[in-house]
Amino acid sequence: MSTPTPQGPARNRILATATRLFYSEGVHTVGIDRIIAEAAVAKATFYHHFPAKDELVRAYLEAEFARQRGAIDALRAAIGDPIATLVKIFEGLGDNGASAAFRGCPFTNAAAEYPDPAHPVRQTIAEYRRWSHTLFHDLLAGSGHPDADRTATILMMIRDGIVVGSDLDDPKALRPAIGEAVDRVLQR
Amino acid sequence: MSTPTPQGPARNRILATATRLFYSEGVHTVGIDRIIAEAAVAKATFYHHFPAKDELVRAYLEAEFARQRGAIDALRAAIGDPIATLVKIFEGLGDNGASAAFRGCPFTNAAAEYPDPAHPVRQTIAEYRRWSHTLFHDLLAGSGHPDADRTATILMMIRDGIVVGSDLDDPKALRPAIGEAVDRVLQR
DNA sequence: GAGAGACTAGACAGACCTGTCTGGTACTGT
DNA sequence: ACAGTACCAGACAGGTCTGTCTAGTCTCTC
Numbered sequence: 475m476s477t478p479t480p481q482g483p484a485r486n487r488i489l490a491t492a493t494r495l496f497y498s499e500g501v502h503t504v505g506i507d508r509i510i511a512e513a514a515v516a517k518a519t520f521y522h523h524f525p526a527k528d529e530l531v532r533a534y535l536e537a538e539f540a541r542q543r544g545a546i547d548a549l550r551a552a553i554g555d556p557i558a559t560l561v562k563i564f565e566g567l568g569d570n571g572a573s574a575a576f577r578g579c580p581f582t583n584a585a586a587e588y589p590d591p592a593h594p595v596r597q598t599i600a601e602y603r604r605w606s607h608t609l610f611h612d613l614l615a616g617s618g619h620p621d622a623d624r625t626a627t628i629l630m631m632i633r634d635g636i637v638v639g640s641d642l643d644d645p646k647a648l649r650p651a652i653g654e655a656v657d658r659v660l661q662r
Numbered sequence: 663m664s665t666p667t668p669q670g671p672a673r674n675r676i677l678a679t680a681t682r683l684f685y686s687e688g689v690h691t692v693g694i695d696r697i698i699a700e701a702a703v704a705k706a707t708f709y710h711h712f713p714a715k716d717e718l719v720r721a722y723l724e725a726e727f728a729r730q731r732g733a734i735d736a737l738r739a740a741i742g743d744p745i746a747t748l749v750k751i752f753e754g755l756g757d758n759g760a761s762a763a764f765r766g767c768p769f770t771n772a773a774a775e776y777p778d779p780a781h782p783v784r785q786t787i788a789e790y791r792r793w794s795h796t797l798f799h800d801l802l803a804g805s806g807h808p809d810a811d812r813t814a815t816i817l818m819m820i821r822d823g824i825v826v827g828s829d830l831d832d833p834k835a836l837r838p839a840i841g842e843a844v845d846r847v848l849q850r
Numbered sequence: 851g852a853g854a855g856a857c858t859a860g861a862c863a864g865a866c867c868t869g870t871c872t873g874g875t876a877c878t879g880t
Numbered sequence: 881a882c883a884g885t886a887c888c889a890g891a892c893a894g895g896t897c898t899g900t901c902t903a904g905t906c907t908c909t910c
Contacts (some may be wrong), residue, residue: 586774627839631823638822651815
């Protein structure tokens with residue numbers, strides 16, 4: 475089969491399967507039955523680990539959040555210079571968006587399916603977005619940028635534009651515009 | 663009640679109700695039964711006008727597309743100068759995003775619920791996005807901009823960032839950054 | 851006044867949804 | 881040896897989904 479059953483303990487198999495299906499097909503369209511079938515897990519086991527589907531959605535986003543934090547921490551440590559790090563982050567967004575499996579931002583996509591801003595899933599999304607903004611802000615401030623807060627807000631726009639555009643438009647046409655966009659926003 | 667039954671012939675009532683519900687709550691979460699109830703229309707009448715729910719989703723997006731085209735045409739005719747028009751469009755995006763009912767871009771939100779790029783709904787979305795890019799491109803080219811195509815792509819990023827950010831972040835914090843973002847992208 | 855077309859009310863089929871529950875197996879630590 | 885935990889298979893309840901269908905009303909036009 476094209477998608478073999480994930481290995482390891484049941485909880486990991488559930489989360490790995492949910493991540494793949496939620497991201498590629500959406501949260502509401504993918505049912506619990508399908509997840510437990512493809513994760514090769516009993517229904518009781520699923521509800522043992524996740525009290526409700528929304529908890530699984532939250533766990534899926536939290537795991538993606540942690541993954542991104544880890545990747546960014548590694549990048550910051552490896553590069554050092556804040557502006558070079560920023561440029562690398564945006565190049566990475568373009569590379570990622572050009573991959574075949576790319577389906578947009580997991581957080582933005584999930585938000586479209588959870589309209590209530592008070593919902594726990596939306597709160598995880600809000601935390602992710604605050605972290606993203608803070609990341610840009612800190613990198614700019616670390617380079618001595620005179621207008622770090624507003625520039626971080628504009629970089630958030632570019633970020634959102636890359637992930638939306640890579641999904642809905644032609645990623646290959648988008649890619650060469652990324653470096654230029656960052657340069658103009660940073661007024662280099 | 664807070665949302666009175668729309669007036670006019672059945673098809674209009676269906677489309678008006680669907681527009682309100684699809685936009686505010688999402689496409690998959692809102693069922694046909696709810697639309698026909700709130701539009702005060704019989705089920706047979708619904709299926710007389712729309713052969714399937716997806717056709718209604720398409721009609722909802724097509725109507726929004728036509729509405730935006732009309733608004734932009736009026737703006738272009740009223741203002742004349744292409745760069746002033748561009749600035750006004752982005753100010754309008756910010757104003758719109760700050761309104762209480764704002765829930766993001768109908769097209770981007772719908773795309774999150776239709777992962778298959780070959781789906782008719784996705785084709786309508788793709789048309790809308792091509793039109794948006796062409797709009798920016800033509801306004802830039804009309805002002806003699808030397809790099810209209812790439813700059814239009816970057817303006818698309820800003821556009822997506824405004825609608826996503828207005829929905830998921832604080833629209834009031836975003837708003838003052840919009841003019842600055844456009845200025846930097848246009849290198850003014 | 852006859853027929854066409856838009857409409858209403860609502861039952862129904864068949865699928866799918868989440869979440870609960872029963873009952874049983876296997877492993878682990880004490 | 882025994883308790884606790886993780887796990888399995890799968891039936892089940894109660895609800896919702898889309899789409900079909902029957903049967904009848906109203907209004908307009910010719």
